[in-house]
Amino acid sequence: MIKNENMSYPKRECPLCKKKGREILYKLDEFNIVRCDGCGLIFRDIILSAEFAKQLYSGDYFTNEQADYFFNYPKEKEDIFRSRIQMLEPYEPEGRNMLDIGCAIGTFLKIARECGWETRGIETSEYASGYARDNYGLDVICGEFDAEKFSEEDKFDVITMWDVVDHAEDPIKFLKDAASLLKKNGYMFVETTMEDSLVYTICNYIYRLSFGLIKLPVMRGHPVHHSTFFSRQTMRKALEQCGMKIKAVVPTKYPEKFFPGSHFSKMLFKLFYALGNKFDRPLVVTFVVQKNKVIDG
Numbered sequence: 001m002i003k004n005e006n007m008s009y010p011k012r013e014c015p016l017c018k019k020k021g022r023e024i025l026y027k028l029d030e031f032n033i034v035r036c037d038g039c040g041l042i043f044r045d046i047i048l049s050a051e052f053a054k055q056l057y058s059g060d061y062f063t064n065e066q067a068d069y070f071f072n073y074p075k076e077k078e079d080i081f082r083s084r085i086q087m088l089e090p091y092e093p094e095g096r097n098m099l100d101i102g103c104a105i106g107t108f109l110k111i112a113r114e115c116g117w118e119t120r121g122i123e124t125s126e127y128a129s130g131y132a133r134d135n136y137g138l139d140v141i142c143g144e145f146d147a148e149k150f151s152e153e154d155k156f157d158v159i160t161m162w163d164v165v166d167h168a169e170d171p172i173k174f175l176k177d178a179a180s181l182l183k184k185n186g187y188m189f190v191e192t193t194m195e196d197s198l199v200y201t202i203c204n205y206i207y208r209l210s211f212g213l214i215k216l217p218v219m220r221g222h223p224v225h226h227s228t229f230f231s232r233q234t235m236r237k238a239l240e241q242c243g244m245k246i247k248a249v250v251p252t253k254y255p256e257k258f259f260p261g262s263h264f265s266k267m268l269f270k271l272f273y274a275l276g277n278k279f280d281r282p283l284v285v286t287f288v289v290q291k292n293k294v295i296d297g
């Protein structure tokens with residue numbers, strides 16, 4: 001349960017435009033998902049304490065709760081990460097120096113290293129960062145991502161974030177800090193699920209048509225780990241606010257084996273996922289962005 005002494009409940013201001021006006025989109029059991037009146041960003045209305053966030057990413061998160069994604073299908077996992085390395089190459093970054101933020105157990109970095117990248121990672125979870133170091137010999141810092149954890153000389157040609165930025169309690173600072181670690185002309189690849197996708201839109205209809213009684217689909221789409229739920233429009237605004245130039249917005253493969261729920265819900269998910277890609281409402285998107293000016297503050 002979330003409501004314990006480890007939670008703080010400040011009325012979270014919009015991380016993107018800082019306005020306080022919002023409407024409640026979903027009343028979930030322990031928090032609300034709200035939409036900012038100013039910029040349309042959708043976010044969880046409470047802030048998790050650092051202590052609670054640490055508990056969320058214990059070993060259990062990786063080995064039990066999200067085991068399908070991290071451990072149970074290693075071939076599928078490696079295949080998607082290989083396809084993501086292939087996604088980077090056509091942009092011809094000037095060097096091969098890479099940082100993966102929120103690198104989890106290190107699968108992506110392991111593959112990047114095999115493909116000739118010099119790799120570093122940072123990961124909140126002690127369990128996952130330890131796994132990446134012990135099993136793959138990767139250079140991974142354990143801790144919340146923050147530019148201050150890196151030295152003046154630490155500058156990267158490519159920074160990747162796979163399903164990470166939506167976990168950050170302050171995603172704009174997170175993106176700005178990442179941008180500050182890029183070399184001039186460096187690239188960032190930011191992948192996340194999209195609130196404007198067909199899958200999320202259908203979950204929204206189910207919630208509204210049932211007068212908020214059928215919550216499970218929106219709860220699955222808005223787990224407590226995620227603080228912010230970007231659409232393509234709000235992610236563009238966020239990245240531009242961080243001085244990044246958008247080069248491409250790429251629908252990104254998400255293997256069917258990782259779809260949630262029962263056999264029936266997996267089938268529905270598969271259908272709406274495919275239709276979303278076909279009708280320009282993709283569920284998973286990678287923003288390819290390039291650094292184009294120096295960021296202040």
Ligand SMILES: [Zn+2]
Nearest residue numbers: 014017036039
């Ligand atoms: Zn806003």
